[in-house]
Amino acid sequence: MHVNLLAALMAVVISPQGPRDVMAKAVDDFRAGRVEQSAAGFDQLAKLIPDQAPGLWQRGIAQYYAGRFRDCRDMFISHRTVNPADVENAAWHFLCVARAESPAAARQQILPVGADARVPMREVYQMFQGRATPVQVLAAAGSDPSAQFFGQLYIGLYLEATGDPAKSHEHIAIAAQDRFAGVGGYMHDVARVHIHRR
Numbered sequence: 001m002h003v004n005l006l007a008a009l010m011a012v013v014i015s016p017q018g019p020r021d022v023m024a025k026a027v028d029d030f031r032a033g034r035v036e037q038s039a040a041g042f043d044q045l046a047k048l049i050p051d052q053a054p055g056l057w058q059r060g061i062a063q064y065y066a067g068r069f070r071d072c073r074d075m076f077i078s079h080r081t082v083n084p085a086d087v088e089n090a091a092w093h094f095l096c097v098a099r100a101e102s103p104a105a106a107r108q109q110i111l112p113v114g115a116d117a118r119v120p121m122r123e124v125y126q127m128f129q130g131r132a133t134p135v136q137v138l139a140a141a142g143s144d145p146s147a148q149f150f151g152q153l154y155i156g157l158y159l160e161a162t163g164d165p166a167k168s169h170e171h172i173a174i175a176a177q178d179r180f181a182g183v184g185g186y187m188h189d190v191a192r193v194h195i196h197r198r
Helices: 002-014 019-031 035-048 050-055 057-065 069-079 087-100 103-108 121-129 134-141 145-161 165-175 178-184 186-197
Strands: none
Touching: 019 035, 019 057, 019 186, 035 050, 035 057, 050 069, 057 069, 057 087, 057 186, 069 087, 087 103, 087 121, 087 145, 103 121, 121 134, 121 145, 134 145, 145 165, 145 178, 145 186, 165 186, 178 186
16 A cells, blocks of 8 residues: 555656646745745746747746846846837846846846836836836826836835835835735735745
């Protein structure tokens, strides 16, 4: 009986998982704060579906939190090929370069974006360029809960990358509040993971 149980367990461990299973595990690992395992899971997923790998923006975020800053920089450069208008992609690329090199280098290398119509993404992009302030981002967000969430999150991430961890924590703590779970989606999970890791 023990031999059969061992054989069954080994079959589960070595059996290949499909892409959906690998994705679900990588997401679950990230949400639980197991960022190194999550990044490894997304790496495995990228190997399973190489033609879809540029779309795995979650991989870049996991790599960022795992301290793999050059890998995440490359991931967001790749993601731009499938989502060229996205300000969030440019922001995460900035964050990766800021950690791998410096905020000045990140600003020089900021990725171009297209027309991202989400509020306050235009102002978020301008902030990462050094042409807008966090106050202007929040003013643009107004009272819309989704805009408030994304404004608070990206202000916090930007402030951390540019050397103000105390102010950064204040903004990301707001973004991590339960009231934003419905509008933040996966990025709300990012805010929660960030708060618990810092």
